[in-house]
Each structure stands twice: as structure tokens, then as C-alpha cells.
Amino acid sequence: MSGTSEGPEPQAGRTLGAVRPPVTERHTAGASPSELRDYRAAFRVSVLAMAVLDHEGQIVNANDALAGLLGTDAAALAAQPAADLVDLASDDRTWHAYHEVLHGRRSRFRCTRRLKHADGRSLWAEITVVPMEASSTDTATGGVLLSVADISDRRELQKRLRHLQMHDPVTRLPNRTLFFERLSAALDTPPFQDDSLPAHGRIGLCYLDLDGFKAVNDTMGHRMGDRLLAAVAGRLTDCAERDGSDRSGSHLVARLGGDEFAILVEDSTGTPQLTELANAVLVSLQQPFDLAGQRLSVSASIGVVERASAGTSPTGLMQAADTTLYWAKEDGKARWTLFDPERNAHRMTRQALSSTLRPAVERGEFTLEYQPLVCMADGAVRGVEALVRWNHPQFGRLAPNRFVAIAEEDGTIVQLGRWVLRTACRQARRWQLDHPDEPPLFISVNVAVRQVWDSDLVADVAEILTETGLDAGLLQLELTESAVMGSAGRPLRALQALSDMGVRIAIDDFGTGYSNLAYLSRLPVSVLKLDGSFVRGFRYDDGAHPSPADETIVEAMVQLAHRLGLTVTAECVETAGQAERLRRIGCDTGQGWLYSRAVAPERIAELIGAGAKSSPSSSPSGV
Numbered sequence: 001m002s003g004t005s006e007g008p009e010p011q012a013g014r015t016l017g018a019v020r021p022p023v024t025e026r027h028t029a030g031a032s033p034s035e036l037r038d039y040r041a042a043f044r045v046s047v048l049a050m051a052v053l054d055h056e057g058q059i060v061n062a063n064d065a066l067a068g069l070l071g072t073d074a075a076a077l078a079a080q081p082a083a084d085l086v087d088l089a090s091d092d093r094t095w096h097a098y099h100e101v102l103h104g105r106r107s108r109f110r111c112t113r114r115l116k117h118a119d120g121r122s123l124w125a126e127i128t129v130v131p132m133e134a135s136s137t138d139t140a141t142g143g144v145l146l147s148v149a150d151i152s153d154r155r156e157l158q159k160r161l162r163h164l165q166m167h168d169p170v171t172r173l174p175n176r177t178l179f180f181e182r183l184s185a186a187l188d189t190p191p192f193q194d195d196s197l198p199a200h201g202r203i204g205l206c207y208l209d210l211d212g213f214k215a216v217n218d219t220m221g222h223r224m225g226d227r228l229l230a231a232v233a234g235r236l237t238d239c240a241e242r243d244g245s246d247r248s249g250s251h252l253v254a255r256l257g258g259d260e261f262a263i264l265v266e267d268s269t270g271t272p273q274l275t276e277l278a279n280a281v282l283v284s285l286q287q288p289f290d291l292a293g294q295r296l297s298v299s300a301s302i303g304v305v306e307r308a309s310a311g312t313s314p315t316g317l318m319q320a321a322d323t324t325l326y327w328a329k330e331d332g333k334a335r336w337t338l339f340d341p342e343r344n345a346h347r348m349t350r351q352a353l354s355s356t357l358r359p360a361v362e363r364g365e366f367t368l369e370y371q372p373l374v375c376m377a378d379g380a381v382r383g384v385e386a387l388v389r390w391n392h393p394q395f396g397r398l399a400p401n402r403f404v405a406i407a408e409e410d411g412t413i414v415q416l417g418r419w420v421l422r423t424a425c426r427q428a429r430r431w432q433l434d435h436p437d438e439p440p441l442f443i444s445v446n447v448a449v450r451q452v453w454d455s456d457l458v459a460d461v462a463e464i465l466t467e468t469g470l471d472a473g474l475l476q477l478e479l480t481e482s483a484v485m486g487s488a489g490r491p492l493r494a495l496q497a498l499s500d501m502g503v504r505i506a507i508d509d510f511g512t513g514y515s516n517l518a519y520l521s522r523l524p525v526s527v528l529k530l531d532g533s534f535v536r537g538f539r540y541d542d543g544a545h546p547s548p549a550d551e552t553i554v555e556a557m558v559q560l561a562h563r564l565g566l567t568v569t570a571e572c573v574e575t576a577g578q579a580e581r582l583r584r585i586g587c588d589t590g591q592g593w594l595y596s597r598a599v600a601p602e603r604i605a606e607l608i609g610a611g612a613k614s615s616p617s618s619s620p621s622g623v
Helices: 023-028 033-045 063-069 094-102 152-166 176-188 213-220 222-247 271-286 316-328 341-363 404-412 412-434 450-455 456-467 490-501 532-538 548-563 576-585 603-610
Strands: 003-006 049-053 059-062 109-116 123-132 144-149 201-209 249-258 261-264 290-291 295-296 299-308 334-339 366-375 380-390 394-398 442-445 477-481 504-510 527-530 567-570
Touching: 063 144, 094 109, 094 123, 123 152, 123 249, 123 548, 144 450, 152 176, 176 249, 176 261, 176 316, 176 576, 201 271, 201 316, 213 222, 213 295, 222 249, 222 261, 222 271, 222 290, 222 295, 261 271, 271 299, 271 334, 290 576, 316 334, 316 341, 341 380, 341 404, 341 412, 366 412, 366 603, 380 412, 380 603, 412 442, 412 450, 412 456, 412 603, 442 504, 450 490, 456 477, 456 490, 527 532, 527 548, 532 548, 532 576, 548 567, 548 576
Parallel strands: 299 334, 380 442, 442 477, 477 504, 504 527, 527 567
Antiparallel strands: 003 109, 049 059, 049 144, 109 123, 123 144, 201 261, 201 299, 249 261, 290 295, 366 380, 380 394
């Protein structure tokens, strides 16, 4: 038997006379014999099951309703302990509260108990125990009134309402509320310990999202979408039941909302169990669904998390699952991906960088370094490329590949790019003024495509050139090949306006994207920068294996570029052998560690003062 108890706390020290008696007994005090007969008759025929107890808890008198509720005769109940009949001794708290009422130290006690009828059926009962005053015509002390109300129908209604509240009406699966209730309980409950079996104390979660479900809703309607969700729920339940029966585990399949489902594996046996379950789900969902004469195919992306229960919170587990689900979609969908702490640490670092990026621009945490662009014919430095660095207070000095992509995503690249452009142009002008007898160096600045879309780049460039006094012909803007190819509308007009202003446009990392030279002929581009992956194929020393194909490709691109009136810069030049072969092919400018790494502006000034020549023997020391 089981149940719950409720009622006010025991009131120690109160006597029976201080307890307010029930209405019936207040009326019996001082009642006439005829009135007492009426009360006793009402007690016997009442539909509410009742019994009068003595202060030891023995039944003095029971009515027919109580006897019928328990499946026995009223006379047979006399002198029996009430606690045994209605299960008041099953737990210490209930037993203590019951005895407080028996001895007049508590005014009322109520609890709910599951009782068993003589015919074997169970019923839920609400049991109330209250003290009574003695009749003035009776010398005996007052007893205790026990009442038992059958609340089975109410409990069944509550059960149905809870089921509706905790289950999804479309799939009939547990909903988000029940899922988190079960998850919290699983993490709060200590793992079962059995000396004969290994104690696992682990929990696993497959968090999945249907790929392309929105298209089903949009094209075939929500009714068909609901049918598909219900069918998916059925297959997930089958997969979970098969895995659970094979391993004697406990799985919960729930719909968390939309097209998101979760399979919770309590007492997991380890990561292999979760990955096998995820793979079984993928295989099951790959089979077409036949719904109302329509054949539908869907796939799913699944984030898999498996870990020790100790130290795991529901929030932490769900965050890990959500992150892993995102990875599965990012990796190509229709797959499962296992939570990777190292990858997650990288994500957290990326998030930390994202949150501090915009304030870092305002705090002046960025600096510029400059890498020489060298004429391959005579070794003279013709220009420099400005490369931004972030002096992060927590992560140290960061290269552009750590934060530029983040800046492009959140739009900070516009603010950062404007600062880089202004700083680089100001520095180029300063070199020019400090070395008036040397040919001025052009400055090459990288520009993200978002800067073209989200800002008035043409106006920014014009303003900065006017502000710094730098000639437009000494400014080169680099855009990646994928950003320039397919440019139309506003980006194309911006590039054309910049070119008309005298600014040179360069295509960075050329050869890794579209490589459409015919399209280039219609763009205001003047420089191609060959991607370093081609240049590495020119390396013969240090045991490297040259790539004849790379040489052939580069030579063809250089020739075609020259015919289109474009100059060519080779990136990642690291050896004299590479430089010599690139020079013979006709490459115009080189950039790489052979000449110099990116250095502070003071080192470039030293290079200019030394005659603007850069070679393995004359490049600044230590760069």
C-alpha cells in the first residue's frame, strides 16, 4: 500500500478538551436520548465510510459504508486496529501523526492511501482522523472519528489530466515537461549498486532533428507533417525498445517540440551503446514513409552525448546535446556526431572571442604588422600587405584566422576593417614622408565582402585617403576570389568606383575558387594573388617533391593574366628555388618568408632606409 499524508503539524501540549470537536459531536454533547438515536442512525446509514475508534486505535463501531468499502461486515470490524485496515502504519511520519490525533495532541490528520478490497481490486481512499468529545450522557471519554472516502475516480481523472499535460497530442510521446522531469530524476537518483555487477552510473542522450521537415510542412501541409511526425515517433520508439530490451536498460523517447526528438538512456553502458542506437535510428529513418498515398523520405541529424551521471546537470547535458546536434548539421546532416570536449572548448573560445571582439576594437587591442611585396625581377620592395593582430588580454596574440571569420559573422568586420584601412594608410603616408628620396611603397589592405555590403566602402576610402594624404594609386584592396566572382549590383558598382578613383583591386587566394579568367576581364581587377598551395609545388629543396602539374597551371594562369592586363603576385614564397622558377615563368611580385615575415612598421622603415631591397641575405634579421 502507498499514499501521502497532509494536514497541520502536531500541536504538542493541547488536551482533548482544547480540541474543537467535529460538528456532529458538538451537537451530540448534551443531546437528548432521542437525538442521540438520530445521530447513531445517521452514522449507520451514511454513504461516507466511518468508524469510531478508542484512544488505542481500536474500532469501537463501524458503519455499513466502511464495511462495504473494505468488503466485509460491520460487526467483523469491531475491536480491530484501524491502522492495519487502512494502512496507517506503513511509514513513521504517518504513524506518528495518527497517534498525535489519538492522544489529543493534534486536531486533524488526513492522508491518501491505496487500499485493497476483499475481492482483490484496488482503490484510492482519502482517510481523515479527528478527535470527538464525549457525550454528556456517557461517562466514557471521547474517542476518535475515522472517515474513509473513495477517491478512485478523482485519482483516475488526475492521472488522465497529467497524461494529457505531459504528453504530445500529435505523437503521443512524452513532451518536453515530462522529459525534463524524468531527466532530473535520473540525475538526482543514485545509481543502483550491486556487488555482482559493474556499477555504471552513466547517462546518455540522443538529441535529433529531422532534416528538411519544414519543406514537408510548406509543400504538403501541416496535416501531412503531423502524420510524418507520428510515424517518426513510432520508429524511434521501436529503436529504443529494441536497444532497451537487448541491454535491460530504460529508455525514454520524447518529442521536445517542432521536429526535435530525444532518446534518454538511463544507466548507459557506455558510448558504444549510444552510437549504436543513433546509427539504428538513422537506418530506420532512411526507409521511406508511406502516408495517405504519399511516399516521403526524411533524414535526421543526431547529437550524441554520453557521460557519468555524477556531476552532470540537466542544463549541462542539454547544452552539450544541442551543441553536438549543431555539429551534426554543420558537418553535412543525415549523420550522428559524438560530443567532443576539445571541439567544445574551441567553440567556447570562439564564443568568448565573439563577445569581446567589438569592445576590443574600441579599447585599441589590435595592431598591424606588414609583410613586404617584392618585385621578382630586381628584388626591390614595391609594397607591403597590412596584417591585423589581436593582443587579447586572455588568449595572447591572435592571428587573423582566429577572429576575422567571427568578425564577418557578427558585423564587427565593418568597424575593424575601417580601423585597419585608416591605420594602414596613415602608416604608408608616414613612410613616404620619412623617406622622400625613396619610391613610395603601396599598401595592400584586405577587405571582407561584408564591408562592401554593409558600409559605404567607397566613401570610407575617399575620406581616409583625404584624411591621411595618401595617393589613391598607393592603395591596393584585396578581396577573396569567392567574394569577387559573381559580384553584381552594389558590390560591382563599388569596385568600379574604387577603380575609377585610382585604387587597385587585387584578387586574393586566386586559384582556390571559381578561377574564371573570362569573368575577370569584365571586373575592375588589376592584380591576381596566386594561392600558396600552387607555389608549394615549385619547391625542390629540403626533400620536397615538386608538382609539375602545379607549375603548368601557374604558368598558364600567369600568361592568361598578363594577356588580360593583370599583374600576378605569388604568395608563400619560401625558397630561392621557388622564387627563381616563378620569376622565369613571369610572376611579377612575390610574398613570403623568403623575403620577410610580417613585421612591425619600424622594421619596414629600416628596410626602406637600406635601399628597399629584400632578399634572403638582406631581409631584416629575425623575420
